[in-house]
Amino acid sequence: MKVTVKDYLNVRVGKPSVNAPTYQYLAPGSELEVEEQLHQGDKFEGVTTWLKDAAGNYYWSGATSRSETTGNQWWIGDYGIDLVWPHSKGEGVTVILLDSGIREDSPDLFGKTMTKRSVIGDDGTDTFGHGTLMSSIILGSGRSIHGVAPGVELISIKITNDGGIRGQDFLEGLNETEKILDADNNKQFVINCSLVSFGLGQQFELDAVASIKRILSHENVVLCAAAGNNSFRNPHFEIIPATVAGVIAADGLIKVNGNYERLLSSNYWPAVNVTAPGEYPIEALKDLFPHVDPQGTSHACAYTTGLVALFASMATAKGKKYNHLDAASLLARITFRDTGFPPSTQLIREKIINTSSDS
Template identity: 30%
Template sequence: MLLTSAPTASADYVRDQQWVLDVFAMKDTWAETQGEGVTVAVVDSGVDATHPDLAGQVLAGKDFTGGGNAHEDKMGHGTVMASIIAGHGHGPGNASGMMGLAPKAKILPLRAIRTEKDPMHDETWAAAVRYAVDQGAKVINMSFGNDGGKTLSDGRAAIAYAQAHDVVVVAAAGNDGSIAVDEPAALPGVVAVGAVDKSGNRWDGSNTGKGLTLMAPGVEILGADTTRSQQYSLSRGTSDAAAFVSATAALVRSKYPELTAGQVINRLVKSASFLGHKGLKAPDEEYGYGIIRPRQAVTMDIPVGPKKNPLGQLTVATPPSSEASEKTAPATQTSFRSLVVLGGGIAAVMVVGVIAWVVTRSRRSAGSGPGSGAGTPPHSYGYPPHPSAGYQYYPNTPPQQGYTPGQAPQHPNPYAQRPPHQGQ
């Protein structure tokens, strides 16, 4: 079986929301590796290391926004990404709470933005990327995009620097539903990630087009989120999908430490599958090389392949110094509102027992095309406002009403199918 076909029952309502663990057969995968010895840098809004599901996993990191603390996360987005990658649960046997795909990987939090209203400058996140490389990170997760704009010289130089130092760089493709992958995901050598739903179908908000590399789950994704009174949230978007790919890269790097970044990417690509989507030829503009399969990525007999990155290499003649990269960039550069991929840019508060979804599909207020329009409130691009009242705290919650992961699926589970890998 590629993946298990049905979720198992659990007394923990938070763990029950993690349908991804079941369809990816993560218990079997963790018997092979749990990401030990690998550091994943999360260039984001910071990571709250106080969440019990991340205790001991988060390194000191660095704040690039101006003298702050990398462990402060006012938005919650960076903490969600970190938990998808390296959450380890809590309680007896870690049986409660959030589990990431690589629970023994370390998280290097690199704060490049404070609030959703702040601009996300290329110079700022570029300095974070270079710092991640210098600190020994082997995977860099960038769950943000620039809304169709081009990456400036600082950003390009930083990514080139990472690639030249054997680092796997993963970025979100974008949440506009556009036929164009956002940069920096679209840059040569970067693993550009789109989102699929539980049925293995492309989420309609996921960007498509040339340069798309892989697909990963990005709908109804649980994450640890200390900005919520319940400490967890559910979200959707390519942001979450990118974090799953970064976690899978960490698993591969842990299992095969001798492989280069290019050879790791080769395993991710060769182990992916189009699953039930017939007639596609890789790279497909909607599904890239297919949907990730973590277990296959660490167990399949795949030739090592060339050391170079199969997705190409970004080269820059004269990269800027780290000191120059830390300067504040002009406000006309990339805005963090383009971090639509921020927790998906579309998120919902998870109340264990009753889940309140707040789904926003609007584009940026200054944008154009379907779903756009002036006057869209700023929070539409990130997490919605906190609920006013009526929600209970985890873990003192009643049995969940409505969606129950333990129920039999109402349609054939595409993750349980066994088609041949397409487009190798």
């Protein structure tokens, strides 16, 4: 693949290190032919990923057009998301976020196309941080964090002030979602429910499941939900919305010393659709929300929402609608659910780009 040099860049011989021998530097605007795979190496200005050419030379990715793939955003490179961006960044897709609201002045949301709503009697501004974090994972502009699908539009429906789920507020959020969907059957929607609920009573579960099923009956909607962080295996009760048939459920993994591990706190059961990245670098938000949790299945859900938005965007560009059956089919082919290992960049290219383009 070809990348463009953005800043003066040393050619490092033999290993991805700032201390490796160098015999020349490349000027901005130069083009490089390199492998698609990213290599871990010395950390420089916060970036630990390096590119390699056929001759065994290494190039620090932070000075190239692939610099979006920073060391603390390993999923962008490991899952090949930056290979999808030339084909789609989520344009034409609207994400509906049921969460704690958003802060438009957060660095990676500033200037984005977003609408705030609330079912709890305020203006929809996030005072807790969870909703702003999820939004940044999905569509962050890259001022400090790159979202998976930075081209989507966002409708935020605030259903909580503190991250806790109250049955009636959640139901009202679902009802508000139904109104949005019923008002526009021509748009493509992906819904993000990173907050989960359980044990709120049989009537709540019945009402919530009925609403979710109505939402999923739309042929232009995918609903993604977090599996939750209770370390449950094969739960015998409803975790809403993740256990509802048709919902794309996500549990989380992290990367430790180059190895992928499922989050110990992740709920997991055989019907979970995807094991997705469950961590997030919070440097961009630590001043606004110092208590934001850097790990959890909430993050995995937001990542999955962004990924699905990329699929849906490519489908809508061909005049097609995209639903939960389409998403589940493709996710099953590009993720290793039981191990959490990301697919190779070749598999990403074959399955995401080619399959989505042909679907």
